[in-house]
Amino acid sequence: MFIDIHTHAFHPKIARKAIAQINSAYAMTCTGDGTIEHLLAREKAAGIHRFVVLCAATAPAQVIPANNYAVNLQRKYPQVIAFGSIHPGFPNFEEELGRLQRAGIRGLKIHPDFQGFDMDDKRLFPIYEYAQKKFIVQFHIGSDKNTKSAPSTPGKLAAVLNNFPELAVIAGHLGGYQMWGEAVRLFSGRKYENLWFDTSSVSFFAPGDTLRELLRIWPEERLFFGSDWPLFDIREEQERLRRVGGLTRRKLETIMSNAAALFAAHEKGVNISGDENLDDKGSMT
Numbered sequence: 001m002f003i004d005i006h007t008h009a010f011h012p013k014i015a016r017k018a019i020a021q022i023n024s025a026y027a028m029t030c031t032g033d034g035t036i037e038h039l040l041a042r043e044k045a046a047g048i049h050r051f052v053v054l055c056a057a058t059a060p061a062q063v064i065p066a067n068n069y070a071v072n073l074q075r076k077y078p079q080v081i082a083f084g085s086i087h088p089g090f091p092n093f094e095e096e097l098g099r100l101q102r103a104g105i106r107g108l109k110i111h112p113d114f115q116g117f118d119m120d121d122k123r124l125f126p127i128y129e130y131a132q133k134k135f136i137v138q139f140h141i142g143s144d145k146n147t148k149s150a151p152s153t154p155g156k157l158a159a160v161l162n163n164f165p166e167l168a169v170i171a172g173h174l175g176g177y178q179m180w181g182e183a184v185r186l187f188s189g190r191k192y193e194n195l196w197f198d199t200s201s202v203s204f205f206a207p208g209d210t211l212r213e214l215l216r217i218w219p220e221e222r223l224f225f226g227s228d229w230p231l232f233d234i235r236e237e238q239e240r241l242r243r244v245g246g247l248t249r250r251k252l253e254t255i256m257s258n259a260a261a262l263f264a265a266h267e268k269g270v271n272i273s274g275d276e277n278l279d280d281k282g283s284m285t
Helices: 015-026 036-045 058-075 091-102 124-131 152-164 180-187 210-219 232-243 250-255 259-265
Strands: 001-009 050-054 078-087 107-110 134-137 168-171 196-198
Touching: 001 036, 001 250, 001 259, 036 050, 050 058, 058 078, 058 091, 091 124, 124 152, 152 168, 152 180, 180 210, 196 250, 232 250
Parallel strands: 001 050, 050 078, 078 107, 107 134, 134 168, 168 196
Antiparallel strands: none
């Protein structure tokens, strides 16, 4: 089974606005329109069977609407594996995370830069403690500012992993967007049992020699394919990983298959039916 571990899709009421904000933030033009319908079509065209849709609430008040949207997406589309959201300012986080578990949500997206906190903020520690063995946590890691004061850095990820060794973590952008040297220094040659890396938003930004070195250093079984759609097209991202990253077709297919084992390990005890009455109001993912 081929899985795209890193995508975003927005409620139709805000999709156009969300795409405009992404285009402005990254000074580029998204290839997708941000809707689930377009994402479904592009994943199918790229030969992807399942894909993770990530939600990240930028304020405590957005947590429940964002999670409602995630749950509804997963229920409506069998191809979708939705990740929920949490925020350190949200009260009663255990109740909300329990609700996500009962609804069959297996993961959480944490994007410190967009959500407005540091990933090693002590307010998050009870959330990390609770999430151990219950959720897969996908972190945005890295910053084009390339400073230790950035909200999400390889160093701050290492601190989280050292404090919560049973937390299953997917480090976005091969461990640190524009901070790959620090990621290699901290994570190569050291075994974090519950750490994986996704390939999203690297092949377009990193020099070819950097990308090839990262794909060589990180153990093959620890790599997950991520397109970061709608920023990039899925098929184009596959082709760029082969062309710029030097991946063989076999290795690319392995990377696209690896996430299935992680989800299988977390499948036990997950009730994918859910019976909560949710509205379909979503917030930005």
